[in-house]
Amino acid sequence: PRKFTPFLLHGVPGSGKTEVYLRVIAETLAAGRTALVLVPEISLTPQLAARFRARFGDRVAILHSGMSDQTRLGEWSRLHRGDATIAVGARSAVFAPLAKLGVIVVDEEHDGSFKQEEGVKYHARDVAVMRALRAGAVCVLGSATPSLESFAHSEQGNYRRLELTKRPTARPMPHVDIIDLRMYIPDGEAMLSAPLRTAIGETLAAGDQSILFLNRRGFATFVLCKACGHAFRCPHCSVSLTYHRHSDRLSCHYCGFTQRVPENCPKCKTAGSIERKGLGTEKVAEAVAAAFPTARVARLDRDVASGAKVEVVLSRVGRREVDILVGTQMVTKGHDFPGVTLVGVLCADTGLDLPDFRASERTFQLLAQVAGRAGRGDRVGRVLIQTYRPETPAVVAAAAHDYLQFFVAESAARAEHAYPPHGRLIAVRIDGPDEHEVAGAAKLLAGLAEDMVRQRPDVSGVEVLGPVPAPLERLRGRTRWQIWLRGPDRHALRRVARMVQGTEVASSVRVGLDVDPMSAL
Ligand SMILES: [Zn+2]
Ligand SMILES: [Zn+2]
CATH class of the missing domain: 3.40.50.300 (P-loop containing nucleotide triphosphate hydrolases)
Known part of the structure; x- marks a missing residue:
């Protein structure tokens, strides 16, 4: 059998990537197979849906997180029955029930929203590549600005790169x-x-x-004391509060905590010193x-x-x-x-x-x-x-x-630092309700990881960074610390990560792993 090679479609904005997708899908359907199209949530607009429906009619099922459960279930079962043969959707649509899958398209493959960071962590692009491999389907990753990982794959010959360098109208770039x-x-x-x-x-x-x-x-608008510089932060989440002009209130984007803007500074007590700025x-x-x-x-x-x-x-x-x-x-x-x-x-x-x-x-x-x-x-x-x-x-x-x-x-x-695509990065996330227990566990685990790296030649290339409090140190009532494991050899990284995760810590403390995290927050 031929070696499975995903395509990386690198096209400048306006170069007609969508038209390429539509043609590949049409050929796939003509061959009696089905198609899956993943787009970032923000791109899943009514215009995009209309464009697919205009070409393929009611064979298109749209899967969107903004839909009611009932509508979503309806689309899901149309796919399951084979009434719809094209699924267009955001991240979780990668699991859409399509038999005889012929092509998977991931548009804007670089987009961070394809990574599910909460609960079961997965990267929809990586799942898409695996699913295409198993189904014997064609896989097309498209972007005007490919992720460094995907472009590096194309440089190494793991992906076949197709370049769309011109706009069809021959109009120059701005x-x-x-x-x-x-x-x-x-x-x-x-x-x-x-x-x-x-x-x-x-x-x-x-x-x-x-x-x-x-x-x-x-550039979020912020409120501060012009006398002492005091700024307002959420007592639960340690993030800056956002100012809402219409209500003259401050609120937390994470937990919803809200308070009025006080007349006087709570810190230096200067009267009338609070400025709304930003x-x-x-x-x-x-x-x-x-x-x-x-x-x-x-x-x-x-x-x-x-x-x-x-x-x-x-x-x-x-x-x-x-x-x-x-x-x-x-x-x-x-x-x-x-x-x-x-x-x-x-x-x-x-x-x-x-x-x-x-x-x-x-x-x-x-x-x-x-x-x-x-x-x-x-x-x-x-x-x-x-x-x-x-x-x-x-x-x-x-x-x-x-x-x-x-x-x-x-x-x-x-x-220089073996960051992806040259190496991998694993975030060990340690969190719990008690700040001392969390800090203690983070220090213990980082120390054990450093010992392991020093003592075992098979993991000697791994760098242990931290422990550090997360940028959002308090979030929804929990204190969060991080240890970062970094290095060129992913097997070595995994060995250290597994040891860390398998180590017993205080029962209220959670230890989780995130490979190549999309966000350090
Ligand atoms: Zn002040
Ligand atoms: Zn909060």
Whole structure:
């Protein structure tokens, strides 16, 4: 039998990856077999479903976490009976009941949402590859910005790489300028530098639309004491509380804890010293509206809405009823707006500092996605990326639309510490209600792991990092610590991990393993 080789379809945004999927699926159906298509949750839009239904009619079953259980069960049984022969869905659809599977497509295979991090941990992309292998099916992984792991597989010949380097209309990729925020001091409220302000003005004057992109995680609105700097954190989760202007309250995104903003500082007791500060999309949208009073400004983020309301905002943009859209990650995926000729990234740096070895890759992917937003209409788009670190490879390569340049730089950086794809990383997560017991267990286990690595030659390549409190040290009433095991040999890593997990600790303490975690939080 022929060796099983997944395909990696590497295509620039707008190069027609979806059309390739549709053709492969059509051929598969013609041969009497079935098809499974996985997409990130955020891309599973009504437009995407409509596109599949337009081509394949009611042979398509859509599996979506936003569906009622009954609808989902209905779709599941249509597949089971063979009434539907194409399953399109997010992560968990990888287990859809399809007989005679002929092809599995994983679109945007780099997307972090394919990894199930809670409960039973699995990576839907890896499950998809295994399932295709067992079923004798074709496996197609598609992305404009492949994960380093998948691209490395294609470099090593484990995957066969197909490149879609041109947009079918021969329209060039948008022109990207990097704006150095150290030179062009941005307006504090809106993060508008002079060049971006000028570009927005020109776009408005031309009757075109702009998207301003904000990486929410780095820019949540915060409330602080201007006398002593005290900031408000959740007493249960040790995360910063998010400020809600309409209710003038602070709340925790994890556990829902909520409190009023006090008049006086709880720490230094200074009266009237609490300032509401920072840059959410709300703040930026207000400042942008003030700077461009004739423009119609809308914003889009998780606070505005979910599901249907998102579609309302996006369809207004599609009908050109919005001149400037201010938004978070949501604006980067799954929608084509011909009228958008300018995309401004307000601050590219925010993602780079997340405590995660994939921070740089995520930032590159995000910037590349955002850059792909502009210029899908009949004119070439323009992208301005504002950053305090214009020399960062993720920024430079995204601006140059050069995936390979990023891959080479990032792969070299990862090699230094044997991070994937050069090695593996296992997070040992230790948590429990009692902070002393958790810390004690973490120190005990890390010590044992270090002893094992010192004493046994078969695991000598393993590095033990930590123990450290997790970035979210308290979450839902539990204290969380981490030990990281890192090294080029996954068998050696597993041996150490198994020893750690098999060691007896206080009964209230949980010890879990996460291989190549998507998040360090
Ligand atoms: Zn204070
Ligand atoms: Zn909380």
